[in-house]
Amino acid sequence: MSPDLPAVAPHVTAELVAALSPRLRKRLDAGITKLLARPAVREGDSVRIAVDDDTDIVLEAPGGTVTSADAIRCGCLLAPDCLHRAAAASAAPVADDAPPEPPAEEAQGQRPAPPGTPTPGAETPEPTTSETPKAPGTDETPTAGRLAAARAVYDAAAAVLEAGADGAGAVLQAELLRAAHSARLAGLPRASAAAVSVVTGVRAARSADPGYRLADLAAALAGVLGVTHRLPHATGPELADLRGTARQPYRPDGSLRLYGLFSEPVLTATGYAGAVTWTADADGRLYTVSDVAPGGPARAVGAADRTVRMGDTALTHRELSRAGLAVSGATVSPTGRLGAGAGVRAVRASGATWREEPLDRLWAVPAAEQVRRALNGEHDLLFLEVTLVGTAREAAGDCLLADCGGVPVRLAVAHDDPALPYRDNLRLLASAPGSRLRVVGRLVSAPRPRALLLAAEHPADPAARVDLGLDRLQRADLPTEPVPAPAVPAVAGAGDEAPLHLLRRRVHQAVSGGRRVLSFTQGGQGDGIRLRAAGLATAADLLGDLHAAAADRTRDAFGRLLPADTNRFARAWLAAAVYTDTVESALCAQAWGAAPVPA
Incomplete structure (x- = not known):
């Protein structure tokens, strides 16, 4: 996926891919790779890609978005049914598939954002107008059209899970985008946005995007499968929640x-x-x-x-x-x-420093209470007063270890793109152990206290603050006098930590490599035994069901393999994903000393 290309509406990509012949569909992923290697030149609202010396592709994007198939033109001899147009659409970011904008006077100065765009709490920036509210008592049960649209999204997402990010090429992505567009038209904006988020995550994984996180893609898949699985059985307020709203009211x-x-x-x-x-x-x-x-x-x-x-x-x-x-x-x-x-x-x-009213009161709330509120669905920012200890090595890169009132907290980078100074700033802060700072982080639901570090007091000037994703600290900003680093607090029960990661690992492996990866792991019997020994019998059962669903391939009377049951595998995977999320939230609350999170 290329950020140099304009965003393309989901139905445009689906239309262009569907128009390809079976032979060209097989060559689509290779065509995307070739196209991404070519430079893109922006000319006003147009972006031009030179495929070769004689052929150009032009994407017309008024307002920054390609909204029709005719807006992608190719100069090759096979156009308009050529591979290049579909490849260009599949290589571009996915645009918001929202309904037409309201009158200018109603939405002046308000810009809708695409599904999956993280703003506060890693949410999508919400468009600013609202749908007409429905009268009480309406939409008590889903209509046949919405059931069909939800089923199409579920089947397409299950096919992506079956293949995994490694195998979910442009054709599978286009099928999910087509289902997402149909869901939007059927009045299911939540399912539509979740499906688009999955496609975005898959493209980020396949293009080795620095900001890609496997956990985010797993969460997006669990979200779209969970919504579309539950929707046929929902009524009343639950149905309204599962439907979602295309635009939130201001x-x-x-x-x-x-x-x-x-x-x-x-x-x-x-x-x-x-x-x-x-x-x-x-x-x-x-x-x-x-x-x-x-x-x-x-x-x-x-x-x-x-x-x-x-x-x-x-x-x-x-x-x-x-x-x-x-x-x-x-x-x-x-x-x-x-x-x-x-x-x-x-x-x-006039503003205020973090140690002046009214901002000072944000840090006066105990960390455990802040975590409880975040896990209950409020904003997920944490305002913490910490003492820096040093670094903790992890597979994804070093994180900052800090003491927060006796609780050892791991502070990780919020974004790994090298253009943003998050990681460089974290390394510098780690070289000043003993410094006591107020920081702002975003809660990560994990069995051990963890947050993404967003902002901090200046190490040498408590009256100043540093936006760690925008400002760049220098060595001269660190305290000149070394401060003795405190001892790392002991983690209560660290040696007896529940091995929930054994199930989470399989959930993530399926997202990355698909069903076939789990079919080769001999049923995970050893992991199941460890889970049962730790008292996690439900986790062991779910792990067994997941492996059984992955390995289930029946044969016909002639001994030929029948198509895999993608629905069974998707259900088993969804059950395991929901269970791990629920248990991890409970373990997260326990690690921070917060009250239990209601089920």
Whole structure:
């Protein structure tokens, strides 16, 4: 997937791939690889790719998105039924497949974002208008059309799981995009967005995107399979939740006095980039201002110096993160994102340091209480006061080990793209053990306390702060006087930690390599024995079911292998994924000393 190409709507890719002959479909993945090696030149709203000396492909993207198959043109002799058009669409980021935008006066200054674009809490920046609310008592049961659309998404996602990211080529991706578009038209935006997120994750995995995380793709697959599996059995409020909303409503919120907290860059595998600035009001409620649009690492780095699109303010995101904002006529989404409509007025105001009111109260909340709220569905930011200990080596790279009130916490980088200074800053902080800092992190649900490090106090100046994804620390910023590093706190019960990773590993292996990987592992009997010995009998049963489903290949009367039962394997995998997520949340709450999370 190339961030140099404009985003392409899901139905466009599905249409172009479906039009290929069986012979060309077999060559599609090779065609994508070849196309990605060619330079893309942007000319206004058009992007031109020179396939060879005589052939060019042109993608017309008014507004940054290709919305019709006719907008992709090729100069080869086989056009329009050539391989090049389908390859270009499959190599591009996936665009939002939302319905047409509302009138300009209703959505002025508000930019919809693609599914999978992480903003606060790794969420999608929500579009800012709402669907017409339905009368109470309507949509008590799913319609036949929605059931068919949900089944199509489920089957397409199960086929992707069957093949794994390694084997899910452009044809399988296009089938899932087609199902996603049908689900959107049938009024199932949640299933549609989840399906698009899976395609985005698969493309990131196959292109070795630096921001790709296997756990994220596994979560996306579990999300789309879970929603479409449950939807036929849902009624009433549960059905409404599973359907989702294409656009979240922005409610009026009067006048707000906000204080900047920090800014974080946004850089996604979908080809979107920008920045999100977090603010808080006098009561400690969090609000965000975002600027996310098509782009790559350069836009993610530069967006912090772009002017905030709200009212008459001339503040940049970087300035707002340290200053304040007075807003009148504010509109706010359910996720805390501030709208920027024509009636919103905003001017610069004084800010506050993290150790002054009202921001100081964010760090006054015990870490265990913050974790409990995050696991219960509130924002997942953690405001921690930590003492740096050193580094802890992990397979994905070193992380920062810190002591948070007697709890050993691992602080990892929020994004691995080398254009962002997260990892360099973490290495420098690790070289200053003993420093006591206030930090902001994003909770990671794991059996041991873990968070993604987003911002921190300046090591030598507590009145200053560092946005670790935007600002770059220097060696001179570290304390000149060495501080003795504290002893690493003991982890209670570390030697008796539940071996849940044995099941999680198989869940992730299936996402990466598909069903065939688990069919060669001899049923995981040894892992099952270890799980039962640790008291995780349910985990052992789920692991056995997963291996049995992977190895189940029946033969016909002539001894020929019949097609695998993708539905059985998908159900077994989904059960294992949901179980591990639930147990990990409980273990995460226990590790932080938080109250148990309701089932």
